[in-house]
Amino acid sequence: MAINELFNEELQVVNIGLVSFKEALEATDYAVVQVDWSPPAGGDERVLDALQRIAALSKGA
Amino acid sequence: MIVKGVRRSGEYYDSVTLMLVARKLTEADGVDDASVVMGTPSNLDILRAGGLFPETFADATGNDLLIVARAAREEAVDAALAQAEVLLQESKHRKSEGGDHLPRSLEGALQKLPGANMVIISVAGRYAARLTEEALERGRHVMLFSDNVSVADEKRLKALAQEKGLLLMGPDCGTAIINGAPLGFANVVPRGKIGIVAASGTGLQEVSATIANLGGGISQALGTGGRDVKAEIGGVMFLAGLEALARDAATEVIVLVSKPPALAVQQAVAARVRGIAKPVVAILIGGDPEVLRAAGAHTAEGLEEAGYVAVALARGEDPKAATAQLSARREALRGQAEELAARMSAGQRYLRGLYSGGTLCDETQLIFQQELGAVYSPAPIDPAFKLEDIWASKENTVVDLGEDEFTVGRPHPMIDFSLRTKRLVQEAADPEVAVILLDVVLGYGSNMQPGEELAPAIRRAHEVAQAAGRTLAILAAITGTEGDPQQRDKVKAELEGAGAMVLPSNAAAATLSMYIVKCLAGR
Numbered sequence: 401m402a403i404n405e406l407f408n409e410e411l412q413v414v415n416i417g418l419v420s421f422k423e424a425l426e427a428t429d430y431a432v433v434q435v436d437w438s439p440p441a442g443g444d445e446r447v448l449d450a451l452q453r454i455a456a457l458s459k460g461a
Numbered sequence: 462m463i464v465k466g467v468r469r470s471g472e473y474y475d476s477v478t479l480m481l482v483a484r485k486l487t488e489a490d491g492v493d494d495a496s497v498v499m500g501t502p503s504n505l506d507i508l509r510a511g512g513l514f515p516e517t518f519a520d521a522t523g524n525d526l527l528i529v530a531r532a533a534r535e536e537a538v539d540a541a542l543a544q545a546e547v548l549l550q551e552s553k554h555r556k557s558e559g560g561d562h563l564p565r566s567l568e569g570a571l572q573k574l575p576g577a578n579m580v581i582i583s584v585a586g587r588y589a590a591r592l593t594e595e596a597l598e599r600g601r602h603v604m605l606f607s608d609n610v611s612v613a614d615e616k617r618l619k620a621l622a623q624e625k626g627l628l629l630m631g632p633d634c635g636t637a638i639i640n641g642a643p644l645g646f647a648n649v650v651p652r653g654k655i656g657i658v659a660a661s662g663t664g665l666q667e668v669s670a671t672i673a674n675l676g677g678g679i680s681q682a683l684g685t686g687g688r689d690v691k692a693e694i695g696g697v698m699f700l701a702g703l704e705a706l707a708r709d710a711a712t713e714v715i716v717l718v719s720k721p722p723a724l725a726v727q728q729a730v731a732a733r734v735r736g737i738a739k740p741v742v743a744i745l746i747g748g749d750p751e752v753l754r755a756a757g758a759h760t761a762e763g764l765e766e767a768g769y770v771a772v773a774l775a776r777g778e779d780p781k782a783a784t785a786q787l788s789a790r791r792e793a794l795r796g797q798a799e800e801l802a803a804r805m806s807a808g809q810r811y812l813r814g815l816y817s818g819g820t821l822c823d824e825t826q827l828i829f830q831q832e833l834g835a836v837y838s839p840a841p842i843d844p845a846f847k848l849e850d851i852w853a854s855k856e857n858t859v860v861d862l863g864e865d866e867f868t869v870g871r872p873h874p875m876i877d878f879s880l881r882t883k884r885l886v887q888e889a890a891d892p893e894v895a896v897i898l899l900d901v902v903l904g905y906g907s908n909m910q911p912g913e914e915l916a917p918a919i920r921r922a923h924e925v926a927q928a929a930g931r932t933l934a935i936l937a938a939i940t941g942t943e944g945d946p947q948q949r950d951k952v953k954a955e956l957e958g959a960g961a962m963v964l965p966s967n968a969a970a971a972t973l974s975m976y977i978v979k980c981l982a983g984r
Binding site: 402403404406407409410411412413414415416417418419420421422423424425427428430431432433434435436437438439440 | 565
């Protein structure tokens with residue numbers, strides 16, 4: 401079971417979002433990489449809605 | 462008033478960073494109001510309504526970072542805008558500290574750290590499901606901190622995680638401890654023999670911190686998000702977590718923490734508990750644990766008790782001694798309440814609980830309900846006690862300031878204490894108030910100077926009450942450990958120095974409050 405394998409591995413983390421979560425892991429000596437994430441479509445909600453509709457349509461097809 | 466703004470295209474910052482920058486600007490000398498937001502349509506509406514909308518923002522888009530300040534003097538506005546630039550630069554440095562160039566995508570991050578086995582996602586809810594799916598498809602476990610993920614997405618993503626044998630903690634999973642690492646809002650606890658599965662974030666924190674403070678340790682603490690144990694999700698991750706801890710050789714005692722699960726989920730959990738040889742402790746906040754008790758689980762009345770019972774079991778001791786110790790303390794609190802109540806004025810009668818942890822707020826409601834009846838709250842146990850105006854308390858009231866209606870446009874109250882310090886002084890001015898109760902949640906992710914920030918408000922609250930001839934009891938409970946970056950003992954000393962009584966747990970603080978209110982009602 402993969403969850404139990406995780407318990408026996410060294411925890412290594414990718415953090416997408418709040419920087420404080422990355423800092424907590426660094427402070428406690430865990431390997432972590434921060435993603436410099438920004439919203440798709442530059443955060444333009446109208447463009448994003450359109451893209452999500454297209455994605456939903458192509459999934460349905 | 463002068464309103465000036467700066468607009469910068471193509472720069473993105475997370476909402477917590479922006480809210481903290483905006484808060485610093487509003488605290489600056491001479492500044493009337495300020496805001497730092499991305500130019501989404503809803504944010505533009507908020508700026509317009511708040512009188513923070515210079516003409517240059519007219520055609521702003523979600524791709525623009527908007528910084529705006531309002532003040533009587535132009536120099537104050539200019540100083541605020543300059544300060545914002547400095548603070549935003551600092552946050553950029555924080556982000557890339559220790560690294561050269563940051564990857565822009567999960568794929569890029571995995572090239573940099575191919576051994577990564579966990580992805581923490583805390584972006585706005587509408588983007589979170591897609592990122593979670595990508596992480597699971599790439600075979601990584603996920604902690605999904607974001608909320609506002611739909612039930613349909615949660616269901617679909619948890620089925621995918623299950624199919625791949627992966628953990629999907631969340632959505633709305635605030636905390637977890639994996640292999641000793643604090644994830645999200647988490648306390649620093651030693652490693653040990655006790656494993657936790659929790660569908661409640663502050664519940665997990667209170668139980669794990671209690672265990673640590675009693676000298677015990679945690680093997681793994683898995684969060685599932687509160688909705689996991691509801692009928693629509695069916696406890697998928699709660700059961701997967703239980704299974705993993707049952708098989709984990711390092712875990713000798715298992716603690717289950719949840720608000721009342723759907724009956725079918727409780728039955729499924731009970732069926733699995735029956736087959737587990739390790740001791741299982743269950744705390745269902747406000748639920749009937751009979752199904753789990755019948756399956757052989759030790760059931761606890763409160764979060765602290767669950768920690769006490771788990772530590773006793775991990776040491777091979779009879780948990781009855783631990784519960785007897787808590788009963789004895791209860792009697793001592795009753796005596797202490799009588800002494801405190803005797804010093805209060807005739808009109809003082811009520812409790813005001815100002816919480817940042819939702820489950821702790823629920824626990825206090827339950828402790829009151831058992832002996833005194835329901836209390837008012839925006840999220841009451843008894844629907845008849847719904848607080849209509851969340852900004853104005855009534856009789857006995859407890860509020861969770863982390864509820865959505867309080868957090869619009871501001872960081873969570875575990876990070877930003879401004880709403881709580883203001884309300885604390887407001888409650889102190891009410892002649893009917895006898896007790897004010899606070900939770901102080903330590904750990905990574907939370908406010909780093911809780912004692913320093915709360916102390917002036919606690920002093921002010923006492924002054925306000927004393928000026929009107931009243932003696933107020935301000936009680937606090939700290940969820941946290943000496944290993945936390947804020948250091949429990951240091952915070953305790955700061956709160957006590959300001960005139961708060963610091964109790965060993967939320968259950969103790971709520972019990973003492975309840976006895977004080979009971980004494981006052983009976984005189």
